[in-house]
Each structure stands twice: as C-alpha cells, then as structure tokens.
Amino acid sequence: MPVAASNNYWDSFDEVSKYNVHLNFAEKLWAAWYAYMQNDVLATGIMSFAMHELVYFGRSLPWILIDSFGLFRQYKIQSDKIPTAREQWNCAKLVLLSHITVELPQIWLFHPMAQYFGLATTVPFPSLWTMAYQIAVFFVLEDTWHYFLHRALHWGPLYKAIHKIHHQYSAPFGLAAEYASPIEVMILGFGTVSCPILWCAITGDLHILTMYIWIVLRLFQAIDAHSGYEFPWSLHHFLPFWAGADHHDVHHEKFVGNFASSFRWWDYVLDTEYTPESVKRWREKKQANATSKKAN
Numbered sequence: 001m002p003v004a005a006s007n008n009y010w011d012s013f014d015e016v017s018k019y020n021v022h023l024n025f026a027e028k029l030w031a032a033w034y035a036y037m038q039n040d041v042l043a044t045g046i047m048s049f050a051m052h053e054l055v056y057f058g059r060s061l062p063w064i065l066i067d068s069f070g071l072f073r074q075y076k077i078q079s080d081k082i083p084t085a086r087e088q089w090n091c092a093k094l095v096l097l098s099h100i101t102v103e104l105p106q107i108w109l110f111h112p113m114a115q116y117f118g119l120a121t122t123v124p125f126p127s128l129w130t131m132a133y134q135i136a137v138f139f140v141l142e143d144t145w146h147y148f149l150h151r152a153l154h155w156g157p158l159y160k161a162i163h164k165i166h167h168q169y170s171a172p173f174g175l176a177a178e179y180a181s182p183i184e185v186m187i188l189g190f191g192t193v194s195c196p197i198l199w200c201a202i203t204g205d206l207h208i209l210t211m212y213i214w215i216v217l218r219l220f221q222a223i224d225a226h227s228g229y230e231f232p233w234s235l236h237h238f239l240p241f242w243a244g245a246d247h248h249d250v251h252h253e254k255f256v257g258n259f260a261s262s263f264r265w266w267d268y269v270l271d272t273e274y275t276p277e278s279v280k281r282w283r284e285k286k287q288a289n290a291t292s293k294k295a296n
C-alpha cells in the first residue's frame with residue numbers, strides 16, 4: 001500500500017482512501033491507523049489495550065446500572081445479594097490495576113507473536129463467513145481448555161494459592177469476570193489467545209481482526225456469565241448447550257460443579273453439572289468411597 005508517513009491520522013486516512021478506493025470504510029480506518037503509527041507493534045499494542053478496556057468496562061456498565069437502580073430485580077439469580085457500589089468500585093480498581101501491570105506488558109508481545117505465527121493485519125478483511133466459522137471453532141476449543149484448567153484450579157492447593165481470589169464474590173456481578181489472581185488470568189487467558197494461534201499455525205489462515213472479534217465476544221460471554229441475572233430471553237433458552245449466567249452463578253454460590261466457560265457439554269459428559277440430583281449422587285459416591293476406604 002503506497003502510504004507515506006503523516007502527522008495526522010485523518011491525513012493518513014485521506015491518503016489511504018485515495019489509493020485504495022476498493023476498501024470499505026472500516027478497512028480504510030484500519031489501514032490508516034497502521035500507516036499513521038508507522039510502528040506495527042505499537043499500533044497493535046495500543047489498539048488491543050484500548051479495545052480490551054473499552055469492551056470490559058463498557059460491557060460491565062449496563063450491569064452496574066441495573067444493580068444500582070434496582071432494575072430487573074425479579075431476574076436476579078441470588079436476589080438477596082445485590083453488590084454495593086463500594087464493592088463494585090473496589091473490584092473495578094483491582095481489575096484495572098491488573099490490566100495495567102500484568103496485561104499491558106503482555107499485549108506488547110502480541111504483534112510480534114501474531115507475526116511469527118503468520119496472522120494477517122492487512123486489508124481487505126476476511127469474509128463474514130470465514131470470521132464466523134473460525135470464531136465458532138475458537139469458542140469450542142477455549143471452552144475445553146477452560147473446563148479442564150478451571151477444574152484443576154479447584155484442586156485444594158491450587159485453589160488456595162490461585163483461584164480463591166476469583167471466588168471472593170459468592171454472588172458475582174459483571175465486573176468480577178476478570179477479578180482473579182494474575183496467575184489465573186495467565187492460565188485461563190492462555191486458552192483465549194492460544195486457540196486462535198494454534199488454528200493459525202495449522203491452517204495458516206487467520207486475520208487479526210477475527211482474533212479481536214473473538215476476544216470481544218469472549219469478554220461479553222465472561223461478563224454476562226458473571227452478571228448475576230437470568231432472563232427469559234437469555235441465550236441458553238434458545239441454544240440449550242450455551243452456559244450463561246444460569247450456569248456460572250451457581251458455581252460461585254456453591255464452589256463446585258459447572259467448570260466450563262461457554263458451553264454445557266463438558267460438565268454434562270463428565271458429571272460435574274450442578275443440579276440437585278447430581279449433588280445427591282456426588283454425596284453418595286463420596287460416602288461409598290469413604291466406607292470402602294475404611295473397610296480396607
């Protein structure tokens with residue numbers, strides 16, 4: 001793309017538009033950003049960090065308002081536990097601190113890593129269909145990673161050392177999605193980042209925009225699953241294998257079962273789905289194990 005360095009973003013945009021009439025508006029904005037920055041690592045780093053903050057706090061905002069104004073109270077899952085403004089503020093401060101100290105330095109490694117594995121940053125963008133099926137694959141892969149690693153984090157020593165922080169809120173709210181130990185953020189976040197990278201290493205076909213949209217949707221999923229609200233119009237009523245708040249809220253309340261992030265199948269297949277019947281079954285199994293141990 002023949003674009004010269006420019007002092008002003010909109011000059012870059014005009015320049016890009018002049019030489020690339022075939023691009024759509026979003027593609028021009030994108031190309032102009034890289035042309036304006038003249039430093040791809042910085043361009044990707046700043047865009048990634050800004051996107052994460054905007055989406056995380058932007059998506060949490062409606063839930064904060066719903067809690068503060070007492071809206072939809074009839075749909076609150078643990079209706080007696082409304083987070084106070086102070087609780088939400090303390091949580092937001094800690095999440096922001098960990099974004100700046102732990103995630104920001106890592107985001108700077110993102111572009112070199114993306115380049116190493118051959119992610120495209122160029123325009124035109126991939127087709128909607130390509131982005132949609134790739135994102136569906138990432139959801140399935142990440143959910144698997146999350147299930148097993150999250151389940152491992154509930155093993156006594158790991159729970160005490162790492163995962164306990166995330167369980168500080170037994171009635172979660174949107175902002176609490178990333179309220180966790182930096183080690184946990186790294187372990188579970190690894191699934192979010194490495195699933196697309198693995199895909200790209202195998203197929204050689206992934207655009208960084210697809211990766212961004214995936215991360216945005218994964219953030220939406222995590223925040224909504226922690227929202228504490230279950231609506232008649234929640235997604236799992238239409239997609240029965242979708243997890244949602246209905247699935248994750250009880251994990252925070254009971255500290256057991258429902259380990260997956262986006263889907264219900266792993267918990268169902270490996271008998272960790274939290275239902276009154278399964279609790280009874282788990283208890284009986286535990287008792288049987290204890291008796292057989294005594295007998296030996």
Ligand SMILES: [Zn+2]
Pocket residue numbers: 150154163167251
């Ligand atoms: Zn947990």
Ligand SMILES: [Zn+2]
Pocket residue numbers: 166172177226248252
């Ligand atoms: Zn959680």
